[in-house]
Amino acid sequence: MKVTGTDGKEYTIEPRADLSRARLRGAYLREANLSGADLRGTDLSRARLREANLSGADLRGTDLSRARLRDANLRGADLSKTDLSNANLRDANLTGADLSGANLSEVNLMDTNLSNANLRGANLIRADLSGADLSNADLSEADLSNADLSEADLSGADLSGAELSGADLSNANLSGADLSNANLSGADWNDDTVFPEGFEIPEKSGT
Numbered sequence: 001m002k003v004t005g006t007d008g009k010e011y012t013i014e015p016r017a018d019l020s021r022a023r024l025r026g027a028y029l030r031e032a033n034l035s036g037a038d039l040r041g042t043d044l045s046r047a048r049l050r051e052a053n054l055s056g057a058d059l060r061g062t063d064l065s066r067a068r069l070r071d072a073n074l075r076g077a078d079l080s081k082t083d084l085s086n087a088n089l090r091d092a093n094l095t096g097a098d099l100s101g102a103n104l105s106e107v108n109l110m111d112t113n114l115s116n117a118n119l120r121g122a123n124l125i126r127a128d129l130s131g132a133d134l135s136n137a138d139l140s141e142a143d144l145s146n147a148d149l150s151e152a153d154l155s156g157a158d159l160s161g162a163e164l165s166g167a168d169l170s171n172a173n174l175s176g177a178d179l180s181n182a183n184l185s186g187a188d189w190n191d192d193t194v195f196p197e198g199f200e201i202p203e204k205s206g207t
């Protein structure tokens with residue numbers, strides 16, 4: 001599969017391809033197989049990557065802002081410090097992916113599998129994580145301000161030092177999670193929210 005980038009160059013889309021620093025803004029890459037590819041510093045903003053295979057790919061510092069990645073396979077991919085702001089990752093597989101320090105503000109992660117993912121220090125402000133699987137994920141020091149975590153599975157997750165102010169935790173499962181030094185001011189939860197055993201549930205703001 002060949003694609004012409006916005007820089008006029010022709011790129012071969014295949015597993016383990018070297019596409020580092022390629023200019024592929026808005027490229028149509030649906031169902032593309034880029035497993036194990038080198039995509040460091042690549043411009044994939046607004047790219048259409050639905051159902052693409054990016055498992056094990058190196059996407060460090062890549063621009064994926066507003067990219068369409070629904071149902072994509074990003075299992076074990078390195079997305080550290082990647083810009084995924086406003087991207088659509090609904091139903092994607094990010095199991096074991098490295099998203100540390102990534103910009104995930106206002107991203108759609110509904111029903112996404114993020115189990116065992118590294119999201120340490122990630123920006124998840126106003127992200128939609130409703131129904132997402134975040135079991136055993138590392139969310140320490142992550143900013144989840146005003147994020148939607150309703151019905152999310154956060155069992156065993158590390159949320160130490162996380163910013164959860166204004167987050168929606170309705171029906172979320174936080175059993176076994178580490179909430180030490182997490183900020184829950186202004187967060188919302190209901191009777192079906194499961195907190196860790198022994199966790200002292202703070203009073204809601206205004207109560």
